[in-house]
Each structure stands twice: as structure tokens, then as C-alpha cells.
Amino acid sequence: MSAETLAANLAPASAFTIGGILIDPPVVLAPMAEVTNGAYRRLVKRTGNPGLLVTELISTMAIHHKSARTISMFDITPDQHPVSVQIFGSDPEIMAEAARLAEAQGADIIDINMGCWVPKVCKTGGGAAMMKDEATACRVVEAIAEAVQLPVTVKTRAGWDYGQFATAGFAKRLVSAGAQAIALHARYAVQGHSGDADWSLIARVKAAVNCPVIGNGDIKTPEDALRMLAETGCDGVMVGRAAMGNPWVVRDIAAVLSGKPVPAPPSLPERGRMAIEHVTDLAAQIGEVVAVKSLRAQLPLYVRGYPGASFLRDRIVQALKISEVEQLFALHLEYAESYLARNRSGSTEAEPGINPF
Numbered sequence: 305m306s307a308e309t310l311a312a313n314l315a316p317a318s319a320f321t322i323g324g325i326l327i328d329p330p331v332v333l334a335p336m337a338e339v340t341n342g343a344y345r346r347l348v349k350r351t352g353n354p355g356l357l358v359t360e361l362i363s364t365m366a367i368h369h370k371s372a373r374t375i376s377m378f379d380i381t382p383d384q385h386p387v388s389v390q391i392f393g394s395d396p397e398i399m400a401e402a403a404r405l406a407e408a409q410g411a412d413i414i415d416i417n418m419g420c421w422v423p424k425v426c427k428t429g430g431g432a433a434m435m436k437d438e439a440t441a442c443r444v445v446e447a448i449a450e451a452v453q454l455p456v457t458v459k460t461r462a463g464w465d466y467g468q469f470a471t472a473g474f475a476k477r478l479v480s481a482g483a484q485a486i487a488l489h490a491r492y493a494v495q496g497h498s499g500d501a502d503w504s505l506i507a508r509v510k511a512a513v514n515c516p517v518i519g520n521g522d523i524k525t526p527e528d529a530l531r532m533l534a535e536t537g538c539d540g541v542m543v544g545r546a547a548m549g550n551p552w553v554v555r556d557i558a559a560v561l562s563g564k565p566v567p568a569p570p571s572l573p574e575r576g577r578m579a580i581e582h583v584t585d586l587a588a589q590i591g592e593v594v595a596v597k598s599l600r601a602q603l604p605l606y607v608r609g610y611p612g613a614s615f616l617r618d619r620i621v622q623a624l625k626i627s628e629v630e631q632l633f634a635l636h637l638e639y640a641e642s643y644l645a646r647n648r649s650g651s652t653e654a655e656p657g658i659n660p661f
């Protein structure tokens with residue numbers, strides 16, 4: 305069923321509020337480390353206009369130790385609001401201190417990471433490890449809610465061990481402690497990002513708490529977003545991996561949730577231009593070579609699925625300058641367009657196995 309048909313058969317998705325912050329449309333860009341930095345948040349806001357952006361996870365311990373690099377990760381500019389700053393750690397005072405700094409930097413919401421499974425984060429007692437120590441998790445929420453004027457939210461998972469759903473009770477306690485919304489990544493911590501998300505668990509959390517619930521896991525299309533809202537009763541949807549190199553998926557979901565048709569897909573030149581915009585903005589923040597290196601894996605995603613994308617991916621790993629990235633996208637455009645033109649004219653010539661670059 306197309307997104308339009310599905311939308312016509314479902315109630316329109318309403319905006320919602322988190323502690324007075326309007327989330328309209330009800331689609332949220334997921335926090336993603338090394339991805340949802342200021343440059344990408346700005347780009348997604350311009351292109352997709354989501355109801356809420358979330359920073360990548362930020363270490364409160366590093367903030368406590370005044371790490372300039374970590375403090376620069378806030379990068380909140382006027383064109384990003386509303387934006388939620390996601391922090392992790394386990395010491396309530398240190399978490400509260402970081403939340404106060406985030407508030408001073410312009411955050412609209414403080415989100416606490418209680419879902420990250422990577423050992424580096426869990427060994428601090430933060431991230432998904434918080435699910436194993438609910439008393440500390442609640443103290444962290446209380447301390448932050450007391451320290452700032454902003455709404456406090458928690459992003460968590462279905463539970464720690466596969467199949468041991470624990471989050472309905474956990475979410476209730478977090479809400480009693482002061483959390484004003486829960487984002488649920490509907491996988492268990494031990495799953496990482498593998499296996500399918502189980503959306504029925506989002507419905508169970510929504511039934512357990514009296515605050516907004518944002519559903520997360522495996523939303524790749526506007527149809528997925530509509531289905532998650534209809535199947536779970538959640539208030540908003542959060543999009544992660546599908547938005548990497550593809551801010552247009554956020555735009556498409558935002559359009560459908562607002563009752564508008566899905567816009568025309570971006571052209572190949574537009575995709576390349578967006579990739580260059582992305583790296584150029586990041587370079588202005590962190591320097592050209594560091595920006596290019598850090599986006600080597602993400603930039604080819606802008607042309608994912610097009611002929612020659614794998615050649616671009618192979619070559620971009622050596623790039624150090626924006627001019628090299630521009631040159632590679634120009635070569636890719638030339639190659640992909642001529643390949644597609646040959647195919648349109650009925651040529652049965654297969655994509656050559658030789659590197660066109």
C-alpha cells in the first residue's frame with residue numbers, strides 16, 4: 305500500500321508536546337554518535353524539517369573534565385530548534401552539571417541515554433547499564449529535573465537480555481522520577497542493532513505511562529512511520545539509520561504525517577550537492593581533513609543504490625580534502641548518468657566491472 309493510500313486510511317498524526325515543547329511534525333531524528341553532529345542536524349532541519357533533533361550522545365564525565373572537544377559537540381545554532389541534547393553517565397551530580405551546561409548552550413530538552421550497549425559506555429554505569437540499576441537511573445532523572453528548567457526525557461531499550469521485556473515498569477519509575485517522555489528503541493541491549501525491532505513492545509510501554517512515547521526501530525519509509533503510529537499508539541516516531549546520507553526520508557515522513565503528498569525524490573546531482581554541503585559545514589566546525597576523514601563512510605550513502613556507488617566508496621577512503629570529494633562525486637555523476645542513459649536506451653550492457661575513476 306502506498307504512503308498516500310495508507311495515510312488516507314489512518315487518522316492524521318498529531319503534533320505533541322514534551323513539557324511545553326511542541327514536536328510538530330511528530331518525527332524525530334534519532335541520536336547517532338559521529339552522525340547527528342551540528343552539521344548534520346542543520347542539514348536535516350533544512351531538508352526534512354523534523355519536529356525534533358537529537359544530538360549524538362555526549363559524555364558527562366568528559367564535560368566534567370572540561371574537554372573542549374566534548375563541549376564543542378553541543379554546536380547548537382539558532383536553525384536547529386527544537387533540539388534535545390543527549391547525555392550519558394551515571395553520577396547524578398555530574399549528569400546534572402552537564403545538563404546545566406547544555407541548557408546554557410541552548411538545548412530545548414535534556415535526553416538521558418539509557419540504551420547504548422557499547423562496552424565503553426556501559427562500563428561507566430551509563431547507557432543501557434542504567435536498566436540494571438533502576439534506583440540510580442531514577443536518581444539521575446531526579447537530579448537533572450531539579451537542576452534545569454528544561455523537560456527531561458529518557459531513551460532506552462526493551463530490556464537488557466533478549467526476550468526479557470522490562471521497560472514498562474522501568475519507564476513508569478522514570479516518569480515518576482520526572483521524565484516527561486520516553487523514547488523506546490524496541491530492541492534488547494544485547495541485540496545491538498541486529499534482528500528486527502519488536503514494535504509491540506512500544507505499545508506496551510505506551511500503555512504503561514501517561515507521557516509521550518516516541519517509537520524507534522526500523523523506520524525506513526513513510527509507510528513504516530504510519531504503521532508504527534497506528535500499531536503502537538505512540539506519539540511520535542524516531543528515525544535513525546535510514547536518515548544517514550538520506551535527509552529526504554525525514555522530509556518524506558514529515559510530509560505524510562502532516563497529510564501532504566510525498567515530495568519528488570531528489571535527483572542524483574542534488575544528492576551529490578547535499579553530500580558536499582554536509583562535509584563543508586562539518587569542515588567549518590572541526591577542520592577540513594578531520595571532517596573529510598570522519599565522513600568517508602557516510603558520504604557515499606548519499607548515492608547508495610546508484611551504479612558506481614561502490615567505486616565512489618572505495619575511492620573516498622583516500623580523500624583528505626573537500627575538493628577531492630567534489631571531484632569524486634562529479635566523476636560518479638558522469639559515470640552513473642551515462643550508465644543510466646545506456647540502460648534507458650535499451651542497452652543490455654552490464655555495469656562494467658572496471659573502476660571508472
Ligand SMILES: Cc1cc2nc3c(=O)[nH]c(=O)nc-3n(C[C@H](O)[C@H](O)[C@H](O)COP(=O)(O)O)c2cc1C
Binds near residue numbers: 420
Ligand atoms: C551509527 C549509530 C550511532 C548511534 N548512536 C546513538 C547515540 O549516540 N545515542 C543513542 O541513544 N542511540 C544511538 N544509536 C541508536 C539509534 O538512535 C537508534 O536507536 C537505532 O539506530 C535504531 O533505530 P533505526 O532502526 O531507525 O536505525 C546509534 C545508532 C547508530 C547506527
